[in-house]
Amino acid sequence: MARNTYKQDERLDEPFNFKHLLRAGVYIKKYAVKMIFALVISALGGAIGLLAPMLNQKALDDAIPNSNMRLLIILGIALAGTVVISVILTTIRSRIMIKVSQGIIYDIRKDIFAHLQKLSFQYYDDRPHGKILIRVVNYVNSVSDMLSNGLINVILEIFNLIFIVIFMFAVDVQLSLVVLCGVPVLAVFMLWIKNKQRKAWQAVSNKNSNLNAYLQENIVGARITQIFAREEYNAKVFEELSGDCRKTWMTAVRYNNLVWPGIDTISVIVRAAIFVFGMVVFSTAEGPAKTVGTIVAISSYASRFWQPIMNLGNIFNTFINNIAYLERIFQTLDEPVTVDDAENAGIMPEIKGNVEFKNVDFSYEEGKPVLKNVSFEVKPGQSVALVGPTGAGKSTIVSLISRFYNVNSGTVLIDGEDISKVTLHSLRSQMGIMLQDSFIFSGTIEDNIRYGKLDATEEEIRNAAKIVCADSFISAMEDGYKSEVRERGTTLSQGQKQLISFARTLISDPKILVLDEATSSIDVQTERALQTGLNNMMKGRTTFIIAHRLSTIKNCDIIMYIDDGGIVEAGTHEELLAKHGHYYHLYTAQMDEKGA
Numbered sequence: 001m002a003r004n005t006y007k008q009d010e011r012l013d014e015p016f017n018f019k020h021l022l023r024a025g026v027y028i029k030k031y032a033v034k035m036i037f038a039l040v041i042s043a044l045g046g047a048i049g050l051l052a053p054m055l056n057q058k059a060l061d062d063a064i065p066n067s068n069m070r071l072l073i074i075l076g077i078a079l080a081g082t083v084v085i086s087v088i089l090t091t092i093r094s095r096i097m098i099k100v101s102q103g104i105i106y107d108i109r110k111d112i113f114a115h116l117q118k119l120s121f122q123y124y125d126d127r128p129h130g131k132i133l134i135r136v137v138n139y140v141n142s143v144s145d146m147l148s149n150g151l152i153n154v155i156l157e158i159f160n161l162i163f164i165v166i167f168m169f170a171v172d173v174q175l176s177l178v179v180l181c182g183v184p185v186l187a188v189f190m191l192w193i194k195n196k197q198r199k200a201w202q203a204v205s206n207k208n209s210n211l212n213a214y215l216q217e218n219i220v221g222a223r224i225t226q227i228f229a230r231e232e233y234n235a236k237v238f239e240e241l242s243g244d245c246r247k248t249w250m251t252a253v254r255y256n257n258l259v260w261p262g263i264d265t266i267s268v269i270v271r272a273a274i275f276v277f278g279m280v281v282f283s284t285a286e287g288p289a290k291t292v293g294t295i296v297a298i299s300s301y302a303s304r305f306w307q308p309i310m311n312l313g314n315i316f317n318t319f320i321n322n323i324a325y326l327e328r329i330f331q332t333l334d335e336p337v338t339v340d341d342a343e344n345a346g347i348m349p350e351i352k353g354n355v356e357f358k359n360v361d362f363s364y365e366e367g368k369p370v371l372k373n374v375s376f377e378v379k380p381g382q383s384v385a386l387v388g389p390t391g392a393g394k395s396t397i398v399s400l401i402s403r404f405y406n407v408n409s410g411t412v413l414i415d416g417e418d419i420s421k422v423t424l425h426s427l428r429s430q431m432g433i434m435l436q437d438s439f440i441f442s443g444t445i446e447d448n449i450r451y452g453k454l455d456a457t458e459e460e461i462r463n464a465a466k467i468v469c470a471d472s473f474i475s476a477m478e479d480g481y482k483s484e485v486r487e488r489g490t491t492l493s494q495g496q497k498q499l500i501s502f503a504r505t506l507i508s509d510p511k512i513l514v515l516d517e518a519t520s521s522i523d524v525q526t527e528r529a530l531q532t533g534l535n536n537m538m539k540g541r542t543t544f545i546i547a548h549r550l551s552t553i554k555n556c557d558i559i560m561y562i563d564d565g566g567i568v569e570a571g572t573h574e575e576l577l578a579k580h581g582h583y584y585h586l587y588t589a590q591m592d593e594k595g596a
């Protein structure tokens with residue numbers, strides 16, 4: 001997948017493709033009965049509302065000229081009745097439809113979120129997160145409206161139009177034909193303006209998506225922005241993106257503003273024609289052929305006649321946009337889960353801890369190999385340290401053990417089982433991984449530790465925290481373990497975050513432990529205290545430790561020096577020192593630094 005950025009528009013100029021709409025049927029099916037009920041109610045309400053001009057006609061032509069008070073009162077009550085019934089039916093409909101559209105939003109969001117959680121790291125590496133967010137939040141909202149109210153409205157408006165025509169012809173055929181003469185003019189105008197509007201709104205949504213992507217990136221990177229005093233530059237980029245949004249929006253609104261005056265003009269001309277034809281053209285020697293009531297009724301139908309046509313045009317437009325959104329949503333749902341359970345994947349038995357790489361090749365991007373033919377074996381319970389220069393591939397090796405990415409060739413085996421043949425859940429649930437950047441979720445500290453074992457008791461949480469030396473700083477906080485931490489743990493120091501992650505990992509009782517720079521931000525004294533806890537934690541578990549501070553890994557059973565896509569040296573601390581190779585140089589350089 002090509003990488004997308006905030007600078008690139010997403011393609012949204014798809015032709016109207018019913019395929020996506022049909023596929024959306026799965027989300028609508030569940031609510032079909034409710035929707036049909038709403039439709040019937042609305043149709044009924046619409047038909048009742050259309051009786052009004054007829055009642056008016058009767059009043060003008062019959063009751064008033066004949067001073068028939070009784071008829072006038074009955075007609076008045078009937079007129080009021082049509083309004084009341086219409087209102088009641090509309091209210092019932094909107095209640096039903098709110099439930100339906102919220103249900104659809106819920107269902108689609110649930111599916112997208114479940115799918116997003118399964119997508120590999122690579123998916124998130126490849127696109128701005130803001131553009132993923134806008135799909136889950138905005139696109140789903142607007143699509144759900146189309147799938148619920150939109151669909152019903154299409155049917156209703158068509159019914160409405162048919163009813164209006166029938167009622168109108170029932171009142172007077174000749175004048176109705178005059179009204180229909182306006183249709184071709186309207187059609188031409190509509191086709192022109194709708195096309196313009198559609199393009200304009202697509203541009204708006206593209207620019208909004210870009211702005212969203214940029215904004216999201218900058219909220220996350222706000223600190224770096226300030227550190228590098230990039231505010232001014234960023235503001236300029238933002239202004240540009242924002243300006244694009246404004247420009248496209250203004251164009252779209254300009255077209256929107258043309259619609260009603262255009263329609264009104266046509267409508268007024270048609271109504272004038274009704275009067276002219278009704279009073280003059282169709283008149284006979286005895287005077288105008290049409291009664292005042294007829295002319296008023298037809299004129300009233302004529303003005304109602306444009307509304308459904310216009311609405312259908314609007315719905316058509318939103319459909320076009322929304323179908324493009326729907327395509328985005330389905331595209332996200334169809335995004336292949338590249339790292340997924342194999343067919344007939346087995347369950348990883350309880351891990352003893354033998355880890356083996358057999359001729360593993362790996363690259364994040366084609367043509368840029370990161371690991372080349374890597375092979376090694378670690379026995380259960382052994383501790384392995386990975387050292388080497390930045391970008392050598394240490395984190396990559398450990399992320400392959402949990403199968404966060406698939407290897408290009410070769411195999412990763414745990415206890416002799418090829419990890420690509422077992423379920424991800426059975427594999428990962430037995431691994432404890434502390435990544436380079438310890439992520440803290442919003443919630444309490446306790447919640448964050450409990451993330452490792454959902455049914456952990458407070459006692460267990462406290463014990464885990466004690467072992468990793470986190471208890472003292474947590475207890476010193478005002479609310480202790482119940483202290484709220486914000487998203488990404490901004491209220492905690494880097495070291496505190498690492499200690500909490502330690503407790504989280506420990507409590508999950510992993511069979512294989514991976515510590516990627518897990519102690520890099522912890523001060524030397526705490527680290528020393530932590531060492532005992534860490535030793536306890538490592539007992540009986542195969543452990544992989546990546547650390548730049550070599551004092552932390554000196555006692556590991558195996559130290560592997562990684563460089564240039566492979567293992568350059570491997571052995572114990574003493575063996576490697578005796579070798580006078582890469583490790584020796586690295587180690588002596590650090591010792592010198594300390595001495596200096």
Ligand SMILES: Nc1ncnc2c1ncn2[C@@H]1O[C@H](COP(=O)(O)OP(=O)(O)OP(=O)(O)O)[C@@H](O)[C@H]1O
Nearest residue numbers: 125364365370389390391392393394395396397436
């Ligand atoms: N998600 C990614 N997409 C593309 N390339 C990546 C990705 N992650 C890492 N790389 C590249 O893979 C190589 C190995 O990265 P890795 O993170 O394994 O290094 P490392 O040894 O852990 O380095 P450090 O000590 O700095 O953490 C680097 O050249 C890096 O640029």
Ligand SMILES: [Mg+2]
Nearest residue numbers: 394395396436
């Ligand atoms: Mg790393």
